[in-house]
Amino acid sequence: MRKKLLLALFAIPVIANAQFFQNFDAGTTIPAGWTVLNGGDTNTWAVVNYTGGSATAYSGTNTMSIGYASQAHNDHLVTPAITVTAGVNDFLSFYARSRDPLYPETISLKVSTTTPTAAAFTNILAANVAPASGTNFYRFAYDLSAYVGQTIYVSFYSTTTDMFFFDVDDVYNGAIPACDVPSTVIVNSVASNSANVSWTASPTAGATYQIEYGPTGFTQGSGTVITSTTASAVIPGLSPSTAYQFYVRSNCGANGFSAWTAVKAFTTSCAAVASFPYTQNFDTATIPSCWTNEAVTGGGTAVWTYVTANGNNTITPKSAPRMAEFRTTTAGNKAKLVSAPLDISGLATPQLKFSLANVNWSGDIDELRIFYKANSGDAWTQIGSSYTTENTAWLDVTIPLPNKSANYFIAFEGTSNWARGINVDNVSVSDASALGVDDVAKSSGTKVFPNPVKDLLNISTDKKIRSIEIFSLTGQLIKTLDKDTKQVNVSDLKKGVYLLRIKSEGKDESFKIVKD
Template sequence: MRKKLLLALFAIPIIANAQFFQNFDAATTLPAGWTALNGGDTDTWAIVNYTGGNINAYSGTNTASIAYGSTAHDDYLVTPAITVTAGVSDFLSFYARSRDPLYPETISVKVSTTTPTAAAFTNTLAASVAPASGAGFYKYSYDLSAYAGQTIYIGFYSSTTDMFFFDIDDVFNGAIPACDVPTSIVVNSVSSNSANISWTASSTAGATYQVEYGPTGFTQGSGTVINSTAASATISPLSASTAYQFYVRSSCGTNGFSVWTPVQSFATTCASVTAFPYTQNFDNTTIPSCWANEAVTGGGTDTWTYMTANGNSSITPKSAPRMAEFRTTTAGNKARLLMPPLNISGLATPELRFSLANTNWFGDVDELRIFYKANAGDAWTQIGSSYTTENAAWLDVSIPLPNKSANYMIAFEGTSNWARGINVDDVSVVDASVLGVNDVVKNSNGIKVYPNPARDFVNIASDKKISSIEILSLTGQLIKTVDKDSKQADISELKRGSIF
């Protein structure tokens, strides 16, 4: 039995018009002038609303759709009457989708020159409309000029058996356009102050383009207009952390413009952090401003949260009242906690610092890895160690940041092994070269190590008995042992930046 999408279907008929644009968004019943002729099984054309679903309409919220049935369809979705007039209503276009590649739905497009009844659809505009199956829509256009002077009806006809869903949206009847409407619009390289957009070039030689944009909700005609000779444009300057909308149309000079595309949307990123040291202690119940969760596996349902204790209450925040945590009930699921973009180009010795704890559960330990991008379009690259062993108390970590840039990104990637969780607190990005020589590193057991950074010696102080002193590399390798009763460690022979 094929799995059905959980989408509500509602039917109803009737009414009439000429020269129209219909996106089926006004109601969950067929619009005025439209008719569904049900001549086969019980399933027929109806309106589908996608609000809250896992796929979308081409524009707005609704489509006209027909669902599969175990017996053959014999169904028409019929437009309002069209009086075909040259230069006024001699053109038809629509967007169509066949949802499932394993069960491809197709339709035909037919014409009646008399009445909106099944037997009257004796002319064929397209014998087979078969869009590539999937979530995307494809545009279909037809010249009606052969019917000039006549009143006609267009019938979208389905006769398939036990396929899936066929969806129609944005049906347009009007004049043959002077230019193609831009399609396949892509938004990429979105930053805090700009976004790049592109689309499929018009088939009309010499066509140019206009883009109109503004903050989400702006009234078209009041936005900013960009003219472009290429099938792409950069929208700039923009405000950081702001949602925008835009439209695109083609221009064919003296022949005029195409219609505008349906509205498109994007949101700019946060502006890069420029003040250092930058710190975050996760003191609220929600994700910090300009931070983000990025799903790696698990479908995006598992994210970092902000807790007062870990899974068995053995770890509490390093800095009260909360800490970041990644913990799931599904082993292998991963999610990244992304810091805001950072402008570390001016830091002499940029360094990431944070505290980590990950308590085991019957030997299982959740894992942490740190990744960076020097630029938003780069691939993630791991830095520092893979923290795959237990830290039952807070571990203070320092990682030098390579390839510094003005749009640097850092991600904390948690991997679930169904343990007590990965806990992170006291995150900071600092310029290690400007920290004072009296800076002190103090771990959760009250042991003080100073100065930080140090050149030749570090001092070790504790009011507790120390059983051993070991110096580790940034990758966790043992590089030096120190007498447990020593109050000072000689590090003069070690490489600069090699320990933490």
Template sequence: MRKKLLLALLAMPFIANAQFTQNFDAGTTIPTGWTVLNGGDTNTWSIVDYTGGNITAYSGANTASIGYSSSAHDDYLVTPAITVTAGVSDFLSFYARSRDPLYPETISVKISTTTPTAAAFTTTLAASVAPASGANFYRYTYNLSAYVGQTIYVGFYSSTTDMFYFDLDDISVGPIPSCGSPSGVTVNTVLSSSANVSWTASPTAGATYQIEYGPTGFTQGTGTVITSSTASATIPNLTAATGYQFYVRSNCGTNGFSAWTAVKSFTTTCAPVSSFPYTQNFDTATIPSCWANEAVTGGGTATWSYVTANGNSSITPKSAPRMAEFRTTTAGNKAKLLLPPLNISALATPQLRFSLANVNWFGDVDELRIYYKANPSDAWTQLGSSYTTENAAWLDVSIPLPNKSANYMIAFEGTSNWARGIDIDNVSVVDASSLAVNDLTRNTTDIKIYPNPVKDVLNINSDKKLNSIEIFSLTGQLIKTIDKDTKQVNVSDLKKGVYLLRVKSEGKDQSFKIVKE
């Protein structure tokens, strides 16, 4: 009799510790102890590896996922047996994602108190788990205290038809937390030596928070811990151009701590360039060190590349062997090419210079805009107007940089109109002392403007025909446009202040800082 009892006990599902966490990262098959009940067709719960994809798992590489089917699902993903113990294993949490807004997936969460079979899941813990569709995961939590003293199975049940994908990650069973974990952890501004992060407090938040951080791949428990009394923090003393990871948890006071959030990552920027003139000629086939490509629309298809000729080989680099080019066959795609951060605070008259070419394709011309930020947390502000007309030969451009700072950012943004692309070369940031605003007549190679400061009429003297003249505020607002060859501009209607004057002539696109008295 004792032998039979022992054999029966050994045959029962067993969890040495009723607490557990499953992130599905140990392999590409359903973990040992878990069960898939497939009541539909061949599409059922499986492990999906998101390594190298456009979206990621909530943590690690893998998720438990179920894909679309033309017939209705009738499928369960079932946990191992869980012995619910008060203060030990009476709280269920998981992260869920519905991947496509056009085909939203939902699941329900069910409980069996007997066996891991479909007929045994007679209790519904949550009738509809329906996260907002997209790339983000959302955390769901449920109190299991009604089952204290019982052994249960949790079933994640899908019954949808012809939708898309539903992902589960970081399923855990543990004690009811004294206070909830933060959610919505976000990386805000990243600099060369610090990063600002924030999160959303849970309904049972603690009085303070802990943030543990370290280099990418560090073992949790060995990192640096800082404390914040608000739902944000600045992580200090970081190394430039280095990857970091961090976790956040609530401090519940005498009741301990909440669970840590899933890991988040960021990479610090390069230290701001402080030696000028700074130049970049794009002479290698890869993005220059400390530059960045940022897709605005179009994802991975919207990128800048470094080429030896443009789309129809009509443009070759201004300085060999390569130039930077934005070109894509999808109209409307946009991407920014970001310079390294710049410390131009000590420059008397900082100026951006570059050469531009953009060749038409059956009348269509790709568009270039220049943006700046005086601080990384600021919104982008456009410098002057867009470059929307063809430049079949290299156009030399110079633009004064307003609102100088110690962490200045500049971006070239290309927009595809299905043309031959946008090419830039010989980018430089200089201290153009000859462009300083003073009471002297200001001279460039072929343009003289005077007087500056100006009260009523600004004179422009050039040995070339002027194609257009534009005046902008320092915030990028276009104030005045003159589309003709004129040598005088009436500025009497402008308010007192500093403006940017843009003069376009053959082969030149020059901007000047002027003061209106």
């Protein structure tokens, strides 16, 4: 936005036209012509380089930043001298960010019409520059025409106490743009073949927009250009699992185009798996394509690996040559191994199968939990049991998948208790509808009958049953029997279709049953 300054003016001789653009990328010291005045605690304005970190500058690698301290700041970051000339350098803009919403940094903009000393900054250009806190930068723009004919200095002035970081980038002093650049470009969501992006509209009335995009590293001018009449757009026709870059600029008709924004980037997601049964056996030394590791809050930085044997060589892959493993030497470490996206919307009765082993070490046992979410933006929901008891041989697990969708994710969450590791192999997602509603004989020889059932459901198996669970088709646990029994009373269930889960030695099986 533009702000007019209604301030008293002081006439001083014209020295020079200070027209500049500064992105602080030339080095890690204060740029020539700029001044830092530190009147508070030891922390003051300094160049921050983001190479290799999780945060980024607005453009390039560096920002000018001021960080938190327990004592109050009283610090000025001062621009070079600006001799304000109409139509030449009567405009100032920059991008700013307050990094932490819990500790919001703010600054003010002050003007000196004499010298770049703290006492000389008596005029207020903006009393409260307060970008919304977070990772995004916001553009601020100011009209300096009230100072035409004067040489001024502008101060980025901080007085906060024990906040976090305030970052400044891409400071521009020049002519008021006939067509102003869009600001605060955000990637809102990314799919396998498109991305939704938005920005703060140009202050130039009636502006439309161009978006140029292409694969990461494309030469600007050679990309694909689309147009938008609003401050958002869907970038279409993208390839899955591909990194892209894009730029945005305003089109102001007779006043021409604005400059392009700084480059923004995103990577498209994998296309959802739509052919079933889908299997993953973790047979390479790296994470499978389209699978991801996801950190768990407070769980450390360890990730799943792909090994040929567990911690004491008592477990080898169910199917050679490798298996997935979560194992650390720090109790309490956690991490999720997240599947590729799955389109299970067309499966009548989707189910997950996998094999699990977890060997103790001096009585300690690593743990496994299974989670799902029906859409990428949903919270994780646990399904099935918490696997906290030891399995010294492979346990074959079958779990019904609730709330099927076209963008489904499954996560295997390992918890380390410094044991021999959680080992997972032979993961598959399939349609269990082939089980039918009649008597079913599984490869293990287990039968459930009669089916449909009215009162008593019988189980025929030569294995000792550890527990029986009955789920609704949406995954809700209805009933549990923690004992070795071959008969289940279902007379209290409403008519409908359910999933019966039988846990026995070496097996964790599910059956579709109909309550009559």
